[in-house]
Amino acid sequence: MSFRSKALWAFGVSYLVSTAILMVYLMYTATVNLPSLPDDRSIYWWRDASYGRYILRHTCNETDVVCDTCCYCYTPASHIMADFGDLSEATLTERHCEKRLPQAIIIGAMKSGTYALRTYLSYHPDIAMAYDEPWFWNKPEEFEQGLERYRKMMHYSTPRQVTIEKTPDYYHGEGVPERIIQNLPDVKILMIMKDPVKRAISHYNFERLRTQDFYFPATFEEAVMTADGYVNVHSEYLIQSAYSVFVKRWLRHFPPGRFLAIDGDPFQRDPVPQLQRIEKYLGIRPFFTKDIFVKNSTSGFWCLTKPIYSCVPQSRPHPPHPKVSDSVLMTLYRYFRPLNKQLAKLLEEPSFEWFSY
Numbered sequence: 001m002s003f004r005s006k007a008l009w010a011f012g013v014s015y016l017v018s019t020a021i022l023m024v025y026l027m028y029t030a031t032v033n034l035p036s037l038p039d040d041r042s043i044y045w046w047r048d049a050s051y052g053r054y055i056l057r058h059t060c061n062e063t064d065v066v067c068d069t070c071c072y073c074y075t076p077a078s079h080i081m082a083d084f085g086d087l088s089e090a091t092l093t094e095r096h097c098e099k100r101l102p103q104a105i106i107i108g109a110m111k112s113g114t115y116a117l118r119t120y121l122s123y124h125p126d127i128a129m130a131y132d133e134p135w136f137w138n139k140p141e142e143f144e145q146g147l148e149r150y151r152k153m154m155h156y157s158t159p160r161q162v163t164i165e166k167t168p169d170y171y172h173g174e175g176v177p178e179r180i181i182q183n184l185p186d187v188k189i190l191m192i193m194k195d196p197v198k199r200a201i202s203h204y205n206f207e208r209l210r211t212q213d214f215y216f217p218a219t220f221e222e223a224v225m226t227a228d229g230y231v232n233v234h235s236e237y238l239i240q241s242a243y244s245v246f247v248k249r250w251l252r253h254f255p256p257g258r259f260l261a262i263d264g265d266p267f268q269r270d271p272v273p274q275l276q277r278i279e280k281y282l283g284i285r286p287f288f289t290k291d292i293f294v295k296n297s298t299s300g301f302w303c304l305t306k307p308i309y310s311c312v313p314q315s316r317p318h319p320p321h322p323k324v325s326d327s328v329l330m331t332l333y334r335y336f337r338p339l340n341k342q343l344a345k346l347l348e349e350p351s352f353e354w355f356s357y
């Protein structure tokens with residue numbers, strides 16, 4: 001063998017070996033972080049190539065509850081991610097199932113109850129809920145790729161269903177309302193908000209549990225008050241609870257008929273009246289009634305019993321909130337009073353519970 005052919009052979013072999021190593025590495029890194037699943041072959045991780053993420057999928061089986069007017073069946077796996085199993089290709093075609101751009105978007109400050117709202121609504125037969133939070137309109141690397149990419153992030157829907165996505169962070173994203181209205185001129189916004197002080201405590205509690213930061217404030221008081229006892233107006237927990245500041249931006253682009261505000265406090269105690277309001281607002285058939293909900297005695301939250309028994313997955317930590325001193329609570333309620341007044345005026349709502357606190 002000449003030197004030239006030896007070199008070519010060596011090059012060829014090393015090329016094949018390195019390609020094989022790269023393939024193995026890519027397959028490994030693509031799956032290594034996926035949580036293991038129950039031993040049920042109808043549930044599997046599926047890489048949605050159109051947006052490069054893994055999502056949970058399930059094929060429908062005989063024991064699942066098939067939705068007669070949708071593009072999916074309800075499987076117990078929806079407890080994991082509130083996702084749904086897929087029907088057969090033939091049924092999808094027969095029902096005109098396609099991925100459609102959303103007609104409504106759920107937004108809200110962190111810890112306002114957005115996940116619960118999304119979960120309940122996802123069981124309404126006239127709603128097709130996106131499986132994941134798209135984080136599309138607040139990320140240039142996403143929206144610069146165009147609407148087609150966004151559409152692919154939605155769930156399959158029939159023509160009579162309303163497609164909805166939830167990305168809480170749109171709520172405070174710079175330029176987000178403008179971007180949405182320019183691209184989806186008929187879309188409706190659903191915003192859930194709860195008592196701003198309770199929300200701030202919940203937000204702090206959540207961050208406290210996931211932070212590794214050595215300098216993270218040891219108490220809620222430290223996080224929201226200055227050393228000399230004033231309200232720290234730069235605290236992220238308080239900024240996100242200043243709803244009127246952000247709602248004003250949304251209402252510049254979305255008139256009241258296209259922006260529905262939901263009070264998260266009564267929603268948590270009894271979701272039905274708010275869900276019925278949403279049905280009317282979206283113009284969909286009535287589905288939610290008191291008799292299809294039962295209260296879970298452990299979590300204290302409401303679970304749906306129809307179309308299948310389903311509780312809001314507590315996928316995030318839900319630890320008890322820290323005790324906050326009465327004087328700090330009073331100071332914070334006083335701080336939020338004018339902001340809440342502004343919000344009441346903006347929303348033209350009769351009243352939210354915490355407007356009078």
Ligand SMILES: Nc1ncnc2c1ncn2[C@@H]1O[C@H](COP(=O)(O)OS(=O)(=O)O)[C@@H](OP(=O)(O)O)[C@H]1O
Binds near residue numbers: 168302
């Ligand atoms: N089933 C049900 N119904 C109504 N409300 C519920 C429900 N489950 C949770 N919660 C409340 O929602 C809070 C979490 O809000 P989010 O889902 O918006 O949180 S997150 O930002 O997505 O992590 C959560 O906050 P924490 O109490 O601090 O955990 C609860 O107040």
